[in-house]
Amino acid sequence: MNSRVANALIVRTVGGSSSLVGSDIQLPEPKSNHAIIRVIYVAQNYTNVRSFHSDVLEDERVLGCDFLGEVEAIGSDVSRIGRGDVISGVACGGDIMGVGGYGQYTLADERLCFKIPPCVPYGDATVPFAACTAYLGLFSKTRLSIDQKRGPDNSVLIWGGSSCVGRFAIQIAAVYKFRILTTCGSRSFDLVKSLGANHVLDHYDGDVIERIRNLELTLEYVFDTVGSPSGKGNLCTISPEKDTSDIAPSTNVTNASVWRAFLQSHWFNGVFFAPSVNEHEIAARFFDDLPKWLQDGIIKPNNLRVLKGGLGGVGNGFELDQHGSPIGYKVAYEIEKLDTKCGLDLLHVMGMRKQILSAITVQEKMIPFTEELKSSASPEAVLKKTLNS
Template identity: 45%
Template structure:
């Protein structure tokens, strides 16, 4: 980068077969004609960061992180949607460009994956929007997933795990299209889920949940699993009784499929393959974030924030679980926000956090980890999250051709 020799980042490092994300300095390219260079102020930690780290998908020196908020420092010659000084939210494909991603002091992003922050949206809330809203939108509407008909408002959809981050966006987006929404979550989240637009809310642990769903929606065709929990996949599939039975989940495995009722068509929404590279996914073409920008300005989308600090860890409720468990077949729920996580070397004291190694510094408070027990605590706290989303838009939202 011109005039900038280095760029603080949380980069993957392997030591004795143990992979972690540790603070370092990387050098990256100038923005391409369609890219913007962003000074990152906030980043959201997503479950896919853990998947990418644990799987060895990316080599040493790669930087993870999808969602960010920051200030535009420089734009490419073809960029028209942002200018220097704008505060924008958006996403990058974590690890795709060596040395550049969300967990950078400076990052690069395509202008089509950004939106300007309206005054009614805080940075902390905006950073939880891009990836999760996209997963929700694609799960509901892409051809290979539920392919729900946007043009008709008599659609009923079951959203399982509605208080999770993806679930919250799925409710809000479905409500915008006037779908009838049956949602499941823990009792402590009933009021929240109703406030987001659910018509009926049930306890997902209730033994009578399926029979209640049958009463509320005989012939139900659509179910969206916003947590991907194999322990509930059988019950979820039994809730579907329509001529066609379509179930979309955010995590799919052999164990998940083992309990699925016969006659159920199961799909997996793979948002990181959807548009983060190709900007196209199963009949839905991603062009920009104009829709999410419009929804944000109208106050129609509400994100979810859990902030990591050096004392209490992320904000949680009774529905939250460790994201490491969620990645391995349980339930993801919360998006952690890392504020200025890599900008200040003076305030970054968790270089050696093992397992995940991501640390956050919030309002001047740094995370420190010296003992093995403390390292485990920090890693556990930082794994508690879910990807948050971004809504995908197309020329004609109802078009699935």
């Protein structure tokens, strides 16, 4: 299986400031379990914006973790997908030289992707990164490790249920009939209930902690940033660098991500993720189930907005996070070949990165609505008050 030369957006540092520039790159030599994918759609994830803003990426790296495309070639050990299949998957964008969704071609691990069911629109299938993060957070042995077979005997509290990961966490927990308590702003109540939440509380409410206690649920599992009212349990957060020093010692604190599922070491914003065979296997099981869930409407994708201009529209996508409009939908790009002018335009736009990325704190918590940041009971406050009570 021969590699490819692809046009892509690469990270380039000029004068100590990172920019994105259109350039031809060489894909790395595919492994026997890899497929070469011609990218059709790529989605914008918090990790794309945040990694770029962190100034820790090496030159020539390609961002982009959620992709959808057509299989052009497969390795000798690939059996689950074939040439001509349209698949969606996750890439370790920004980590391996030449691998990422923001380009014409990328590489896919056959176990970390799925074939698109006929009735699912292409754009709606760019869901794996956030959905897999939620799945691993709930079920990995080194995360919450919830027993799927216990069904309604499991109660899970999800802070920020209307966030990107939160919506998928609710839907996945509902698949296994867990009892689900979530918090969000009142305008999102109907949304999270429609996704499967049994109890919804307004985290604008200054009494939200007391209201959690009054529900008298045995909350052994907490996903994201709210802990158990009993002070004992398991907390899984998507912010690995979050300060949890004030959390009760009896609480087992872990973080959720997909990085360990790639079976290779990964650094993200100064945090090291060692590869995990267990998480790779759990993620592979998720990708086995996901196409049917999407086809049957059991898992509903987030609202999608496809921006014009292909990769040339990435600057506009980042700007959407600037002007106090943390987005209530998912941004995706339909890939088009870049030309030199496009690259220069992007260099100009991304050179203003400090202004463009001023809303990075929104993305740090995977919270797409402004309301989620204005809660009178912040996640940190709830952690301290409930886990230490």
